[in-house]
Amino acid sequence: MKADPAVQRRLLDLAEVDAELSRFAHRRRTLPEIAELESAEAAVRTAKDKLVEVETAAGDLDRDIRRIERDVEGVRTRTDRDNQLLTGSGIAAKAAADLQHELETLARRQTVLEDEQLEVMEQREALGADLEHSRVVLATAEESVKAIIERRDTALADIDAGEIGRRRAREEAVKTLPVDLLTAYDKRREQQGVGAALLLARRCQACRLDLDRTAISELKAAPADEVVNCEECGVILIRTKESGL
Secondary structure, X not given: OEOOHHHHHHHHHHHHHHHHHHHHHHHHHOOHHHHHHHHHHHHHHHHHHHHHHHXXXXXXXXXXXXXXXXXXXXXXXXXXXXXXXXXXXXXXXXHHHHHHHHHHHHHHHHHHHHHHHHHHHHHHHHHHHHHHHHHHHHHHHXXXXXXXXXXXXXXXHHHHHHHHHHHXXXXXXXXXXXXXXXXXXXXXXXXXXXXXXXXXXXXXXXXXXXXXXXXXXXXXXXXXXXXXXXXXXXXXXXXXXXXXX
């Protein structure tokens, strides 16, 4: 393939634009906010799970408290009724003895229930602090996610703006290149990641390797308009006065 040396040198401008586009793509893939967001979202999930766990435990204790309150109220109602019967007139001695025994049993039952009620209420009070803490942890985690998303979106917007500018530059650059030369360049870029590079002081600036004497001799002998490639990495080599030929 042949192309005017000046046209070949335009490949370096295109290669620089493509390198910048590659850097933008790499930056997009490796934004620190991506890993930060993944970690922050995991923290939110963990915080939500913990909050559900604590809320469930609190709900269980609340139900226990309501149950005990109903039981206590039932014992008090029964006690009041028995006391009224016991103080009533015309009650037989046997009935009075039975009522007295039942009142003693109810008193013991009320004591047990009130002790249980106190214990459960203390547990609920302690769990209330855990509940508030879990809510604060979740809110903090969600705020962290929100802040990271904002930073990520700002960074992506910056990348998008840069890419738009470089893609426009690429469109302008390819207009100045012959189709066959551009096709060869794009093929090399697809294979190697770089399509063209400067030969500087007998070193390919793509693979950073010095060419051997045989390769240098072949490059010297090649006409200036001959499109040549690096024997090491295959990219199109752009020869200039600084190539050392």
